[in-house]
Amino acid sequence: MNDLTPEARDRSVVQHPRLSFRDLLDEMVSGLLGRPGRLVLTALGTVLGITALVSTLGLAKTAGNQIVSRFDELTETRIVISPSDNGFGGNDSTSSIPWNAETRLSRLNGVVAAGTKSDVDISGALSRSVPVVDPLGINEHQISVIATSGGLLEAVRGSIRTGRYFDNGHSDRSDPVVVLGPAAAQRLNIFRLDTQPAIFIGEQSFTVLGIIDDVAREPDLLNAIVMPDGTAREFFGLAAPAEVHIDAAVGATALLANEPMTISESGTAANMVQIALTPDDPESLRTQASQGYTAVRQDVEGDVNALFVVLGAVSLLVGGLGIANVTLVSVLERTPEIGLRRALGAARRHIAAQFLLESTVTGLLGGIIGASVGVLTIVAVSAVRDWTPVLEGYLPFAAVGLGALIGLIAGTYPALRAAQTEPITALRSS
Amino acid sequence: MSLAVEPTMSDEPSTIPAVIELREVGRTFPGPPPVEAFKPSNLKIERGEYVSIIGPSGSGKSTLLHLLGLLDRPTTGSYLLDGIDTGHLGDNARAGLRGSRIGFVFQSFHLMHHRSVLENVELAQIYNRMPRKERRQRAVNALEQVGLGHRLSFTPRTLSGGERQRVAVARALVTEPSLLLADEPTGNLDTEMSGDIMQVLDDLHGAGLTLAVITHDLDVSRRAERQVRIVDGSLHEA
Numbered sequence: 001m002n003d004l005t006p007e008a009r010d011r012s013v014v015q016h017p018r019l020s021f022r023d024l025l026d027e028m029v030s031g032l033l034g035r036p037g038r039l040v041l042t043a044l045g046t047v048l049g050i051t052a053l054v055s056t057l058g059l060a061k062t063a064g065n066q067i068v069s070r071f072d073e074l075t076e077t078r079i080v081i082s083p084s085d086n087g088f089g090g091n092d093s094t095s096s097i098p099w100n101a102e103t104r105l106s107r108l109n110g111v112v113a114a115g116t117k118s119d120v121d122i123s124g125a126l127s128r129s130v131p132v133v134d135p136l137g138i139n140e141h142q143i144s145v146i147a148t149s150g151g152l153l154e155a156v157r158g159s160i161r162t163g164r165y166f167d168n169g170h171s172d173r174s175d176p177v178v179v180l181g182p183a184a185a186q187r188l189n190i191f192r193l194d195t196q197p198a199i200f201i202g203e204q205s206f207t208v209l210g211i212i213d214d215v216a217r218e219p220d221l222l223n224a225i226v227m228p229d230g231t232a233r234e235f236f237g238l239a240a241p242a243e244v245h246i247d248a249a250v251g252a253t254a255l256l257a258n259e260p261m262t263i264s265e266s267g268t269a270a271n272m273v274q275i276a277l278t279p280d281d282p283e284s285l286r287t288q289a290s291q292g293y294t295a296v297r298q299d300v301e302g303d304v305n306a307l308f309v310v311l312g313a314v315s316l317l318v319g320g321l322g323i324a325n326v327t328l329v330s331v332l333e334r335t336p337e338i339g340l341r342r343a344l345g346a347a348r349r350h351i352a353a354q355f356l357l358e359s360t361v362t363g364l365l366g367g368i369i370g371a372s373v374g375v376l377t378i379v380a381v382s383a384v385r386d387w388t389p390v391l392e393g394y395l396p397f398a399a400v401g402l403g404a405l406i407g408l409i410a411g412t413y414p415a416l417r418a419a420q421t422e423p424i425t426a427l428r429s430s
Numbered sequence: 431m432s433l434a435v436e437p438t439m440s441d442e443p444s445t446i447p448a449v450i451e452l453r454e455v456g457r458t459f460p461g462p463p464p465v466e467a468f469k470p471s472n473l474k475i476e477r478g479e480y481v482s483i484i485g486p487s488g489s490g491k492s493t494l495l496h497l498l499g500l501l502d503r504p505t506t507g508s509y510l511l512d513g514i515d516t517g518h519l520g521d522n523a524r525a526g527l528r529g530s531r532i533g534f535v536f537q538s539f540h541l542m543h544h545r546s547v548l549e550n551v552e553l554a555q556i557y558n559r560m561p562r563k564e565r566r567q568r569a570v571n572a573l574e575q576v577g578l579g580h581r582l583s584f585t586p587r588t589l590s591g592g593e594r595q596r597v598a599v600a601r602a603l604v605t606e607p608s609l610l611l612a613d614e615p616t617g618n619l620d621t622e623m624s625g626d627i628m629q630v631l632d633d634l635h636g637a638g639l640t641l642a643v644i645t646h647d648l649d650v651s652r653r654a655e656r657q658v659r660i661v662d663g664s665l666h667e668a
Binding site for chain 1: 502
């Protein structure tokens with residue numbers, strides 16, 4: 001001991017101040033709870049920011065999902081088959097689609113509904129709903145005529161406003177019946193079916209069985225006179241169906257239409273649907289089907305997200321500035337307390353740690369409340385809109401962490417200011 | 431290290447170092463113009479002494495208080511506290527020394543209003559990591575010593591001025607400091623309460639505590655057994 005310099009001896013007998021973590025926590029808690037009103041106001045900024053961020057991100061995801069799922073569902077389940085230029089028939093104009101296409105396809109797993117659809121050539125004949133030939137032609141209209149099989153309405157997700165759609169029995173018997181698209185019905189002045197109205201195409205009369213309400217695909221049906229395939233063949237000489245429409249089950253499109261089952265010598269692939277329709281010459285048909293939707297979904301989601309993330313980030317920045325501001329004011333206001341603590345032996349780092357911890361915990365509390373309110377907002381909006389709430393599982397937790405981080409960053413400058421406060425100045429300022 | 435012993439028991443066991451020893455300590459505030467707030471002076475306060483430092487405002491009382499309390503560093507000379515030369519100690523060491531060996535009593539009490547009386551007193555011990563149980567017991571003892579054993583869970587707001595200052599005295603006592611440094615302890619109190627506090631200080635002195643009271647009030651000053659005058663930044667024994 002004698003070989004020590006007096007300075008070294010002095011240093012060795014002095015105990016440096018120490019503060020246990022538990023005491024630091026206690027001081028932080030009572031520092032915050034001592035001014036509950038201020039705590040609420042300080043946390044409010046972060047609450048708003050985090051709420052905005054969580055709810056916008058969640059709603060973007062939810063809404064994006066909603067938009068995309070509607071969009072997808074319609075396009076992804078749609079398959080259209082039409083004649084191609086390939087196959088044995090070469091470039092002849094007669095389609096190789098069989099009349100019983102609907103029956104053939106309904107046996108395939110994944111087909112919800114199928115039906116044929118062809119434009120009928122009526123050689124410019126006019127249509128009217130009154131039996132007399134009107135010399136002025138006021139009641140005569142040029143309306144297109146479409147022939148379908150009985151299952152088409154279902155395949156295009158159509159609905160009937162009144163009456164019924166014809167079935168394959170009408171087609172087999174070539175009954176003179178028609179169904180009207182709503183626009184066509186209006187032009188022909190037919191609104192009710194209890195009077196058993198009939199229309200004339202040229203000189204031939206047809207009984208109106210029903211009026212279509214709406215269709216999800218093939219909107220040309222809305223402005224047409226629709227008749228069974230057999231009727232069109234009998235009265236207007238329709239040679240073969242021009243198109244087959246399939247409503248596939250969700251997820252079945254790839255299997256039905258996109259995966260090649262056979263590949264011909266010429267390198268043309270044929271899928272299951274084509275083989276089912278024309279097993280002897282599948283390459284004579286062409287398939288149109290959605291190629292997948294993942295890219296589309298990501299695009300839509302990306303657009304929506306970018307916008308909302310900017311909004312959330314701005315509100316968070318404001319929240320962070322709020323914490324920084326209030327903490328700074330708090331530091332200035334608590335200058336006497338800082339002086340007292342320094343007089344009681346606190347080191348600068350203890351003062352900094354306390355203020356930093358207080359602002360971090362404020363941010364953390366704001367984050368917890370904000371994340372909760374955000375999630376509730378998503379659920380509430382979804383409930384009102386009848387949407388399925390979609391949220392990344394990590395988002396609420398990340399948001400809480402972000403709140404704490406903002407508190408930490410926002411508290412850094414005020415904490416350093418507090419630590420640099422000279423105890424003399426601090427004690428004098430009371 | 432075995433060195434962590436009281437310096438009083440070290441190399442020269444026969445001499446007990448003074449609690450406070452100022453050797454030509456002066457404090458000049460850099461200008462412009464530079465102000466010599468405290469002129470190089472010597473002062474020795476022995477263990478168990480009760481010293482009052484009296485002077486009018488502007489005489490350098492506050493500067494001396496800050497120097498004695500390790501809240502400020504002298505520009506010249508050396509200051510020994512319990513024989514430890516504080517000149518070459520860093521900020522942390524000075525904070526540690528301040529927390530363990532000096533108890534402060536301020537004119538404006540400096541209590542935390544949203545904490546209980548007991549918590550206010552306990553606060554003085556958190557920076558030297560005293561075990562919680564012992565800390566609480568010591569705080570209760572200190573409060574009983576100043577006659578506030580029945581007010582432990584009160585908040586300072588509900589106490590009278592004299593009671594508040596007694597809480598502050600208890601807080602200064604609780605670390606068993608070498609020196610109790612009081613700055614105008616009665617400055618915010620009426621006569622009756624002042625007498626009350628001065629009685630508490632007398633009792634503490636009687637119990638062996640070393641006291642330095644800085645004041646401009648002659649009545650307060652007269653209670654001390656030794657009076658030092660400070661005029662224009664220099665000390666004179668009265």
